Amino acid sequence: MKILVIEDDADIASNIGQYFEDKGHQLDFAYSGNHGLELATGNRFDLIILDLMLPGKDGITVCREFREKARQDTPILMLTARDTLDDKISGFEAGTDDYLVKPFSLLELEVRVHALTRRGQAKKLPAVITIDNLELNQDTMQVTRANHPVKLKPKAFKILEYLMQNADRVIPRGELIEQIWTDDPPEGDPLRVHIHSLRKKIDKPFEQKLIHTVHGIGYRLGSDDL
Amino acid sequence: MKILVIEDDADIASNIGQYFEDKGHQLDFAYSGNHGLELATGNRFDLIILDLMLPGKDGITVCREFREKARQDTPILMLTARDTLDDKISGFEAGTDDYLVKPFSLLELEVRVHALTRRGQAKKLPAVITIDNLELNQDTMQVTRANHPVKLKPKAFKILEYLMQNADRVIPRGELIEQIWTDDPPEGDPLRVHIHSLRKKIDKPFEQKLIHTVHGIGYRLGSDDL
DNA sequence: CCCGTAATATGAAAATCCTGGTTATTGAAG
């Protein structure tokens, strides 16, 4: 299981890290709000453990921005020293799924983590998205079309990932650029080149095209010819 | 939202009931473990609030049996007076999603309930507008009249979208132009041409006309002949 | 009831904008 720990206290972070790595999980760490948000939006995690008090950007803000910009479905467990109801409410309003007050027992953390991730696994929410005969594995970053492996560059992969997450929806060009180049929208129009190379790899060899362009708006991925 | 409360303490049950019914939710109550399990397995709830100490069958058992026999994905929030780690662990092991220790604030209960149910509701809503037998999907940008797909150009789609969002209202020509050409109102009168092409596609083939022109003012979309 | 004026509808041509594909340049990594 991939877990992201956003926590500036090195002791707590290493405690959590050791505990969960011993259980066979794969951990990533961030020691500031900004770095954490960056990691969280750029990768897929099964769970995010987020401290409330952080340098740079506090946990509530990180949580809110993550929910706005990125994945709605990744569980977030918030960690904090404070135990006032107001803190809890603002945390939950920002999109937290659970709330644990320091000092806490690693055992309780583990069972809450387990409870949060259980539902996702029960629904078999796999890290692979399938549209028609196109498969994309979010963990291994492998893509196959008709069981034939396709090699994609990182940028192209992210674009395809977002298109597949929003299959059948028309994605405005601007939204797509916003998603891929989160904070640094480039000068020219590199999106076109990437779409082109994507098409060449996943659509060119097949009769059934999956990437459709909606003139004047953006792109749509789907097997239906609307 | 349908919530099942399994709690033998009448005071607590009625407090919870009143609080959530005021918020517009639909509550069912059970005062024993057996009755609770029966209700839970026989109906579909969005959430189950479950007391640990119950006559007949305790909360842990109810929880475990419910998870074994019935829905895996209904969130369960366990309520208890005891605050030992062992209790929490056994609760989570039985399949609880959250754990709240009495005495608790109804506000905290509410935010935790909200957090538990949020993810389930996160499933995307279609965003389709329907007027008579005319359907417009804002996500896929699909338009159908009498289940027959209609292909529209972006500008025409935007115009139809705005008309449908304000169905039955007379939209002054100026307002419509303002909406479609936000900052650059063109010289001539392209709106007329677009309305024309819209009519040709969605009204021409049908007896029941939907786009009506109001002389001197603008246009109105609706099935009623006012 | 008829007519003149103004508003709207219609159809096609023209102008504009958008996209796809290609190539060159830059930058990073091994």
Added chain:
DNA sequence: CTTCAATAACCAGGATTTTCATATTACGGG
């Protein structure tokens, strides 16, 4: 130093939007 990926720049082809000229319809006064 080499190689690969990412970005920038370009043009042609096509789709879309707009313009324009003309026909039709609605309204109000005589």
